[in-house]
Amino acid sequence: MLAKVPVDLRRCQILGLVGTAFLAAGGETAGALPVRELLTPASPGAALGLVGAYFGVVLLIAAWLLLGRLVRGADKKPSTRELMAVLIIWSAPLLLAPPLFSRDVYSYLAQGAMADAHMDVYSQGPALLGGPLADEVAPMWQNTAAPYGPVFLGVASVLAKASREELPAGLLGMRLVALLGVALMAAALPRLARHSGADPAAALWLGALNPLVLLHLVAGAHNDAVMLGLLGLGLVAALGRWPILGAVLVTLAALVKAPAALGLAAIVVLRIRAGDHPAKAVLKATASAAVTTVVATAVAGTGYGWIGALNTPVSSGNWALTSLLGRATEALLERLGSDLAPLAVPAWHAFGVVTAVVVIGYIWLRLRPRPVYALGLSLATVAALGPAIRPWYALWGLFLIAAAAPSASVRHRVAAVTGVLALATLPSGGPADAGQLVLAVSGGVLALVVLVQALQTAQAPATGHTA
Numbered sequence: 001m002l003a004k005v006p007v008d009l010r011r012c013q014i015l016g017l018v019g020t021a022f023l024a025a026g027g028e029t030a031g032a033l034p035v036r037e038l039l040t041p042a043s044p045g046a047a048l049g050l051v052g053a054y055f056g057v058v059l060l061i062a063a064w065l066l067l068g069r070l071v072r073g074a075d076k077k078p079s080t081r082e083l084m085a086v087l088i089i090w091s092a093p094l095l096l097a098p099p100l101f102s103r104d105v106y107s108y109l110a111q112g113a114m115a116d117a118h119m120d121v122y123s124q125g126p127a128l129l130g131g132p133l134a135d136e137v138a139p140m141w142q143n144t145a146a147p148y149g150p151v152f153l154g155v156a157s158v159l160a161k162a163s164r165e166e167l168p169a170g171l172l173g174m175r176l177v178a179l180l181g182v183a184l185m186a187a188a189l190p191r192l193a194r195h196s197g198a199d200p201a202a203a204l205w206l207g208a209l210n211p212l213v214l215l216h217l218v219a220g221a222h223n224d225a226v227m228l229g230l231l232g233l234g235l236v237a238a239l240g241r242w243p244i245l246g247a248v249l250v251t252l253a254a255l256v257k258a259p260a261a262l263g264l265a266a267i268v269v270l271r272i273r274a275g276d277h278p279a280k281a282v283l284k285a286t287a288s289a290a291v292t293t294v295v296a297t298a299v300a301g302t303g304y305g306w307i308g309a310l311n312t313p314v315s316s317g318n319w320a321l322t323s324l325l326g327r328a329t330e331a332l333l334e335r336l337g338s339d340l341a342p343l344a345v346p347a348w349h350a351f352g353v354v355t356a357v358v359v360i361g362y363i364w365l366r367l368r369p370r371p372v373y374a375l376g377l378s379l380a381t382v383a384a385l386g387p388a389i390r391p392w393y394a395l396w397g398l399f400l401i402a403a404a405a406p407s408a409s410v411r412h413r414v415a416a417v418t419g420v421l422a423l424a425t426l427p428s429g430g431p432a433d434a435g436q437l438v439l440a441v442s443g444g445v446l447a448l449v450v451l452v453q454a455l456q457t458a459q460a461p462a463t464g465h466t467a
Helices: 009-030 046-071 078-093 104-116 133-137 150-162 169-195 200-207 211-218 225-239 243-256 257-271 278-300 305-311 321-335 341-368 371-384 391-404 409-421 432-462
Strands: none
Touching: 009 046, 009 078, 046 200, 046 211, 046 409, 046 432, 078 169, 078 200, 078 211, 078 243, 078 305, 104 150, 104 200, 104 243, 150 169, 150 341, 169 200, 169 211, 169 371, 169 391, 200 341, 211 225, 211 391, 211 409, 225 257, 225 391, 225 409, 243 257, 243 278, 257 278, 257 341, 257 371, 257 391, 305 371, 321 341, 321 371, 341 371, 371 391, 391 409
């Protein structure tokens, strides 16, 4: 259907803007709202909001796919500056929208308040804080230690203090931090693409204008935006004349979320390719990372408990591959009456980690001349084989794959995965029941009907028919 739609940049801008506007409006009743504003899923307001939100998501995906056609076209391809403007336009309605697709931002604020109060966030959960902020955290995470590094907790602490723990100000602050991360991602992508021999416009389309970025990094205000922004900026610095700065920035990214530490391997490879002796490149990267870690941890004042907190437990219903296999194996062993049943999930998680290490090693052996692409595939492997997965985890690898994809077919496959994952989570961030699934599908079908009508209207002058 979309293949027949006449494409121009303005049409893409408007369609995506309408999509994010409907998403923001639907989120007012169906989003991850503060507990005092939550509606029951069966209430008319929540039902209408869910339909509107999914209506907007499907329109946004359609606008993104149409924009991709324009980016791939031979004539009138949009410039990177024009694509940056599209990103701003599409993001605008989400700036003041309630949190969407996850309640993690409430955990961020509560953990920031704990750090500001000099509580040990790496041994205690938000329940220790108590009060309005802690009440917003999902029950399953109330007694869970923070899995984030000192850099992010330092930022969260500053926001908690600046907002005086007032929820609206804190949420806006977290979203602005996420937007800054997305801006850094968008700034890094064209530079990384040029280094990798890829099309900068295509990289920006796939890596920054991606619906997952808008839905989860902007609307969801996830700290993955900060991690990826610092990671991209660090790689850009390493490509230039600032390898030590690059290692510092990549380390800061890892001190937001640990997977970014793989970026140090790319820094080392880039420096070796630039003429550094391997031992010298490793020593520089290691020393820069160590100093940065010590200084950042001292400034944040959180201590080194984040190292142990990397083992923070995942939710029991997690749908990561190793978790699914672990639960299936556990159920089978229980039916067989085996005492090994409780070990099934940990065993599969361990197997996933070992497999990821092997796969990442193979990736770097094969793709060492292409470190940005190798890093993207490595981060995708960590997300796929780790003990926990969320739709926005796909962005870890997607961001760099977008910058260094060797062919259009790779980008097409990544785009297909994006479309599926963009529809995988309810705006409330909670599990879906049958009624909510019906409402979500209804919203998406309604959007498709509108798109068909728009197609017929757009084609009418060309075929000689009147509307």
